[in-house]
Amino acid sequence: MRIGMMSFAHLHAEAYIGNLRAIHDVEMIGIADDNTERGQHFANQFGAPFFSDYDSLLAEKPDGVVICCENNRHREQVEMALAAGVKHILCEKPLATTLEDAQAIVQQVDAAHATLMTAFPMRFSPPIREAYATIRAGKLGNIIGCNATNQGENPGYHRDWFVDKRLSGGGAVMDHTVHVVDLMRWIFDSEIAEIYAEADSADHPLFAAPGLHIDTAGILMITFTNGTFVGLDCSWSRPNYYPTWGNVRIDFVGERGLIVVDSFAQHHITFSQPNRRPLWDYWGSDTNQALIDEFAASIRENRQPMITGRDGLKAVEAVLAAYQSAETHDTVKLA
Amino acid sequence: MRVVIIGSGSMGTTHAAGWHSLATDGVTLVGIVSANRASAEVLTQHYGGKVFETLAEVLPLVDVVDICVPTDLHLQFTLQAAAAKKHIFCEKPIARTLADAQQMIEACNAAQVRLFIGQVVRFFPQYQSVQRALTQGKIGELAVLRLTRVSYRPQKEAGSWFMDFSRSGGPLLDMLVHDYDYARWLGGDVARVYTRVSPPDAGGISDYAQVLMRFRSGAIAHLEGGWCYPPGMFRTKIEAAGTGGLIEWDSDSTAPITSYIKTQPGAVADVGLPLSPLTIDPYAAIIQHFYEAVVNDLPFAVTPEDALAALQIGLAAIESAQSGKPVTLPK
Numbered sequence: 001m002r003i004g005m006m007s008f009a010h011l012h013a014e015a016y017i018g019n020l021r022a023i024h025d026v027e028m029i030g031i032a033d034d035n036t037e038r039g040q041h042f043a044n045q046f047g048a049p050f051f052s053d054y055d056s057l058l059a060e061k062p063d064g065v066v067i068c069c070e071n072n073r074h075r076e077q078v079e080m081a082l083a084a085g086v087k088h089i090l091c092e093k094p095l096a097t098t099l100e101d102a103q104a105i106v107q108q109v110d111a112a113h114a115t116l117m118t119a120f121p122m123r124f125s126p127p128i129r130e131a132y133a134t135i136r137a138g139k140l141g142n143i144i145g146c147n148a149t150n151q152g153e154n155p156g157y158h159r160d161w162f163v164d165k166r167l168s169g170g171g172a173v174m175d176h177t178v179h180v181v182d183l184m185r186w187i188f189d190s191e192i193a194e195i196y197a198e199a200d201s202a203d204h205p206l207f208a209a210p211g212l213h214i215d216t217a218g219i220l221m222i223t224f225t226n227g228t229f230v231g232l233d234c235s236w237s238r239p240n241y242y243p244t245w246g247n248v249r250i251d252f253v254g255e256r257g258l259i260v261v262d263s264f265a266q267h268h269i270t271f272s273q274p275n276r277r278p279l280w281d282y283w284g285s286d287t288n289q290a291l292i293d294e295f296a297a298s299i300r301e302n303r304q305p306m307i308t309g310r311d312g313l314k315a316v317e318a319v320l321a322a323y324q325s326a327e328t329h330d331t332v333k334l335a
Numbered sequence: 336m337r338v339v340i341i342g343s344g345s346m347g348t349t350h351a352a353g354w355h356s357l358a359t360d361g362v363t364l365v366g367i368v369s370a371n372r373a374s375a376e377v378l379t380q381h382y383g384g385k386v387f388e389t390l391a392e393v394l395p396l397v398d399v400v401d402i403c404v405p406t407d408l409h410l411q412f413t414l415q416a417a418a419a420k421k422h423i424f425c426e427k428p429i430a431r432t433l434a435d436a437q438q439m440i441e442a443c444n445a446a447q448v449r450l451f452i453g454q455v456v457r458f459f460p461q462y463q464s465v466q467r468a469l470t471q472g473k474i475g476e477l478a479v480l481r482l483t484r485v486s487y488r489p490q491k492e493a494g495s496w497f498m499d500f501s502r503s504g505g506p507l508l509d510m511l512v513h514d515y516d517y518a519r520w521l522g523g524d525v526a527r528v529y530t531r532v533s534p535p536d537a538g539g540i541s542d543y544a545q546v547l548m549r550f551r552s553g554a555i556a557h558l559e560g561g562w563c564y565p566p567g568m569f570r571t572k573i574e575a576a577g578t579g580g581l582i583e584w585d586s587d588s589t590a591p592i593t594s595y596i597k598t599q600p601g602a603v604a605d606v607g608l609p610l611s612p613l614t615i616d617p618y619a620a621i622i623q624h625f626y627e628a629v630v631n632d633l634p635f636a637v638t639p640e641d642a643l644a645a646l647q648i649g650l651a652a653i654e655s656a657q658s659g660k661p662v663t664l665p666k
Contacts, residue, residue, distance in 0.1 A: 144533040144543050147483070147559050151576075196529050196661065198547050198555040206478035206554065207578060217479050217576075219547050219557045221531055229531035231545040231557055235479045237576035253485075253543050257565045329527065329661055 001299050002027045004062040006054055006077050007069035008042045009035070010092045011158055012119065012288065016066055017046050019292035026296050032057035058084035064299050066292075067091045070167040071174070075101040082112045090117045090295045090305075093178050094319060095312030097169025102316040106309040117295050117305035118312030120182045122248055124290030125263045131252060132187050134259060141255030143188065146230040150176040152246030154209060154216065154236040163214045165202060171214035173199050173322050176234035178315035179248060181222065182307070185314060190226040192318055192334045197221070199326035207236055220322050243269070244280040336362045336626060339393045341412055342403035343369040343378055345489075346426050346453075350401050353622035355382040362626060365397050394419045399629070402426060405496040406503055410435040417446040424625050426453045428512040428649065429642040431504060436646050440639045451625050451635050452642035456513040457520065458617040458624065461589075465573050465582050469521055475579025477522050480548075480556040482514040483572035483585075488542070488562045500539030507532060507544045507656060508649040511560035515652075516637070516645035518558065521575065522550040525648050527663050530655040533563065546652045547661075586611070 003026055005013060013031075020028040030049030033039025043050035051057040058065075058081065065086050067077045074096050081089055089109065095118050096102035109116040122128055134140060155175065156163035168174060185191065199218030200206040207216035217235040224230070238246050248263040266284030298305035321332040338354050340347050347367065354364045366384035369375035375386040387393045390400070390412060400416035402409055402425040409430050416423050423443065429452045430436040443450035456462050469477060489497045496502040503509045507530065519525065527549040532541035543561035550556065564570070572585040592610050615623075628635050651662040 144563065145531065145545060147545065147557075149481075194659075196547065198527075198529070198549050200478075200553070200555075204553065207576075217555060219479070219555055221529060221545065221547055223531065227534070229545065231531075231547070231559065233479065233481060233557055235576065237479050237581060239579075239581055242581065253561070253563055258563075258568070331529075331660060 001025060001063040001296065002029050002060070003064045003066065003296075004029045004057045004060065005031045006057065006065050006067045006081070007033050007035075007073075008038055009070045009159065009161060010068035011155070012092060013066070013068035014042070015288040016068065016292055017048065019286070019289045020066070020296075022289060023293065023296045025300065029060050029062055030057060054080055055084075058086065062086060064088035064090065064295065066295075070161045071169045072097045072167050075105050078105050078116070079108060082108055082114055087112075087114045088295070088299045089114060090119060090292075091309075091312065092119045093312060093315065094169065094174060095309065095316050097174070099317065099320055102313045106313050109309050115298060115304055116309035116312075117298065118182075118307050118309060118315070119291060120179060120307050120311065121287040121291040122179045122183055122263065123186060123307060124287045124294070125248070126285050127261050127263050127265070128183060131250070131259050131261050135187055135252060135254070140252060140257060140259060143228045143252055143254045145228060145253050146184065147251040147253070148180045148230055149233040149247055149249045150180050151233055151235050151237050152176060153238040153240050153242060154207065156209065156212065157240050163212050165214050168214070170319070170323065171202070171205070172216050172234050172236045173197070173218040173220075173326070174319055175236075177218070177220060177232065177319045177322055180230070180232050180234075180250070181315045181318045182311055183250070184222070184224065184228075184230055185311070188224055188226055188228055190224040190228070191314070192222055192321075193225045194223045194331050194333050195220060195318060195321040195325055196331045197322040197325040199322065201326075218322065218326065222318065241277050243278050244282070336399055336630065337365045337397045338362060338399045338401055339365050339368060339387070339390070339397045340401040340403055341368040341390060343367050343371055343375040344403065347403035348378060349618045350403055350424075350622065351378045351382045353616075353619040354401070356619045357623060357626055360626065366393055368393060390415055394421065397421060399424060406509070407431040407435075407496070407501070410439055413439040413450070414442050417442045417448050420446055420448055422449040422629050424451050424453065424622070427455070427642065428504070428508055428646050429639065430646065431502065431508075433643075433647060433650060436643045440643065443639070449629055449635070450639045451628075452637065452639055453621055454513065454516045454637045454642055454645065455617055455621050456517050457637050458621040460613065460617070461584050462517060462573065465575055465584060466521055468582055469575060469577065473580055474575060474577030474582055477552070477554045477575060477577055479576040480518060480522055480554065481572065481574040482518065482556070483559040483570060484510050484514055485543070485559060485561040485564055486510070486569040487564045487566045490566065498538045498540055500535065504649065504653065505540040506560045506562050507541060507546075507653055508646075510562070511544065511546065511558055511652070512645050512649050514558045514560065515648040516641060518548060518556055519641065519644055519648070522552060522554050522556065524551045524644070525549070525664055526551045527661050528648060528651045528655055529661040530652045532656045541656065544652075544656065548648075
């Protein structure tokens with residue numbers, strides 16, 4: 001199968017390209033980016049063909065595309081791919097920055113009888129899968145609540161657009177809510193009933209950096225229809241001198257006890273240079289590879305991927321409800 | 336200083352050991368007032384003094400009354416001790432209701448006796464160290480605070496006051512009052528809280544709770560408390576993220592000694608119980624602080640007003656748990 005990559009705006013594209021190439025029956029046909037400088041840079045770095053506009057990549061009639069543009073342009077690129085007859089799309093998270101865009105994406109994919117996968121690699125994390133299996137087997141009893149963090153460093157250190165609200169749709173809450181929301185929907189097989197959030201405002205970010213006008217800190221309380229509540233800290237509270245980028249940690253508190261998951265605990269600590277911070281070098285499984293494997297498998301087997309566009313849409317709904325709650329200081333119910 | 340302890344439960348036992356550590360400084364444990372004669376006698380045999388039936392009979396013999404009874408009984412013993420002009424050390428939370436707490440403070444002020452509430456977490460060195468680092472500006476301004484205090488159900492007989500929500504407030508008050516106080520110590524006054532709890536049992540107790548907080552400063556916090564872990568487990572955590580740095584501490588990963596001991600030959604090891612031994616136990620340190628502050632007429636490190644403010648946050652958290660809505664605290 002032939003797969004093209006649309007935009008290298010998101011950092012994850014740098015992983016996905018290698019993940020695509022690692023699959024025996026995938027031909028990674030090239031990188032398209034309308035930011036010529038960025039596209040050319042990564043095409044050179046990865047020794048890949050470069051297309052300076054998306055139409056010329058799509059003219060190659062790829063079986064699938066991987067979209068890693070800025071969050072607010074996901075809809076535009078999905079529409080472009082569908083119009084060119086692409087039947088399988090993998091889109092970076094969050095699926096969109098508005099409900100309207102997210103709904104339009106899902107509807108148009110359905111209308112085109114195409115498939116859309118939202119990039120939630122944490123579903124492939126082996127520690128998370130272990131917890132999933134234990135919980136689904138009923139060993140923890142009913143789940144009462146979860147204490148979760150998806151904290152990270154400010155991604156603006158690596159890419160400017162993450163901290164430009166017009167392009168990203170929001171800061172920490174937009175960036176770091178969707179992963180855990182998706183995991184919980186999947187693990188509990190339950191939808192969100194209500195959200196309450198305390199977050200900072202774009203005008204007064206708690207972790208201010210010069211010239212930064214975006215939310216940087218948030219704690220959400222998400223109540224599912226099954227009664228489980230999940231406290232989620234999505235703050236960009238790791239300094240850029242922390243030994244790693246951040247974490248996904250979840251304590252599952254159930255009737256029969258507790259499961260503590262630290263998804264990135266599989267690391268060793270490296271002290272390699274005087275006067276430099278030690279680094280946590282992760283040696284656990286490559287969740288991005290598993291994500292891309294599943295995307296390729298869904299194309300190969302011509303089936304829905306295990307994570308769909310609707311999953312992406314539900315996560316966007318949660319993010320927008322959290323922003324609404326943080327602004328109104330009241331709970332927000334989801335349909 | 337002559338002291339009487341009221342109550343011979345777990346805190347009465349801890350306090351007896353604390354007072355005993357001051358024996359060479361001239362502290363005398365005159366006795367224990369307790370409805371449970373057997374447990375009180377164990378303490379007096381160990382630490383000296385006599386068992387008394389009532390507070391009234393021992394009041395003329397003491398300078399200090401140490402109240403280690405169920406939370407809802409703090410008021411009546413405080414009033415009795417204050418009326419007799421005795422200084423008071425009272426366990427946390429200060430009281431079960433705001434009215435009780437206010438009446439305790441007013442009575443002690445009127446009687447000109449010192450009232451101290453045992454917010455012992457302020458005497459734990461890791462909590463002190465984090466607070467000091469924040470005060471010293473090591474992490475800039477506080478932005479996001481995370482605190483955890485989850486244990487197992489108190490192993491008490493059926494009908495224990497702990498398991499009666501109207502008396503103890505459950506973990507949402509009894510456990511988390513430590514963290515409400517600590518959060519205030521670090522972040523100042525709290526503007527708003529929102530709580531979620533597990534479904535309450537027959538006694539009204541929710542085993543597990545999470546509280547979101549907004550400080551007046553704009554900083555935010557997440558608190559987790561409960562009695563829902565399997566017996567033997569107790570985890571505490573502090574994470575303070577500031578505008579210029581981050582502090583992380585948790586009891587799991589910093590335990591300096593963990594024992595895995597076979598209960599019988601050939602058996603698998605019992606669950607590893609982490610311990611954090613110290614030269615001066617925080618429960619002794621808080622009693623020493625009280626002693627020195629009273630003897631030398633120095634201010635207390637934590638005031639009754641602090642304890643009242645912590646109770647106020649706890650009652651707001653309870654209100655939010657019941658209404659399902661955020662609760663704004665009065666200024």
